[in-house]
Amino acid sequence: MALLDILVYPDPRLRNKAKPVDRVDLAIQQLIDDMAQTMYAAPGIGLAATQVNIASRILIIDISDNKNKLQAFINPEIIRATGEHEYEEGCLSVPGVYARITRPSAATVRALDREGNPFEVTADGLLATCLQHEIDHLDGKVFVDYLSRLKQERIRKKMHKELRQQEPEPGRRQAI
Ligand code: GNR
Ligand code: NI
Numbered sequence: 001m002a003l004l005d006i007l008v009y010p011d012p013r014l015r016n017k018a019k020p021v022d023r024v025d026l027a028i029q030q031l032i033d034d035m036a037q038t039m040y041a042a043p044g045i046g047l048a049a050t051q052v053n054i055a056s057r058i059l060i061i062d063i064s065d066n067k068n069k070l071q072a073f074i075n076p077e078i079i080r081a082t083g084e085h086e087y088e089e090g091c092l093s094v095p096g097v098y099a100r101i102t103r104p105s106a107a108t109v110r111a112l113d114r115e116g117n118p119f120e121v122t123a124d125g126l127l128a129t130c131l132q133h134e135i136d137h138l139d140g141k142v143f144v145d146y147l148s149r150l151k152q153e154r155i156r157k158k159m160h161k162e163l164r165q166q167e168p169e170p171g172r173r174q175a176i
Contacts, residue, residue, distance in 0.1 A: 004038045004052040008163070009094045009142055010156050018050055018057045018138040020075045024116030028058065032072050032114055035060050040067055044092045046130045048137030051093050059134035063126050073111035076135055079120070080108040087129045089143045096162075097155050101146050103132050 007014050021028055031054065039047040039060060049058040061071045085105030090098045106124040109131055113119055123131055133143060144155050 001037045002034045003041055004034055006038065006042065006047075006051050006092050007053055009091075009144065009159055011093075013053050014050060014093055014137070014142055015140040016050055016053075016055045017140045018048075018055045020057050021112070024074055024112055024114070028056075028074065029114060031056075032058065032060060036062075036070055039092075042092050043067075045126075046134045047092065048134045050137040050140070057138050059131075059138065061127065061130050061134065063130060072114040073109065073131070073134075074113070074116070076109050076111040076131070076138070078107050078132070078135060079110050080122075081132075082106045085129070087126070089129065089133060091133070091143055093137075093142065094144055094155065094159070097144065097158070099143065099147055099151070101129075101143055103129060107131055109135075 031049070035047050035049065035052060035058070038052060039045075039062070045063050046059065046061040049056050057075045059073050059076060061073070062069055081104035083105035084102055086100050086102045088098050089101045105128060106122065107128045108120060108122040110118065110120045121127075136143070136145075144152050147155075
């Protein structure tokens with residue numbers, strides 16, 4: 001198992017569109033294990049492969065209190081979405097930023113599990129929000145995209161400022 005680095009907004013690699021997984025093999029299962037370790041360590045309740053710079057349609061979620069109910073979704077597709085719900089969202093790729101986002105309140109998602117078997121789940125509440133948040137990542141979207149341009153600009157500046165403060169050597173930073 002390995003801890004993976006999580007990309008931080010506005011890293012352009014968060015805009016990559018993930019490709020479908022063609023075969024669920026050991027490498028994919030190992031990636032899921034590494035993603036789980038990374039998510040639990042962060043800590044977060046969800047993680048999309050895009051956030052660890054892997055352009056494959058894989059996401060994991062664990063919204064359980066005891067952090068022992070990992071759910072993996074490979075090639076997830078929203079096949080039905082209903083209602084509307086506002087939820088305060090956060091993101092491991094936008095640390096320290098929380099904002100109320102309106103999304104469908106329920107969603108039916110079809111995907112493959114860690115063994116490559118197809119399944120369907122109809123989610124509401126936090127699971128529905130989290131699934132949509134993670135699937136957005138696979139499509140290169142981040143929750144701040146739903147905010148006003150002014151708010152997006154403020155968040156971008158805050159992230160740049162924090163990045164500068166973390167970097168002891170100016171000028172060696174990747175241009176983002
Ligand atoms: O840990 C996370 N918490 C969270 C809270 C509300 C709505 C969505 C999320 S997902 C987030 C982890 C993350 O960034 N996943 O992409
Ligand atoms: Ni996120």
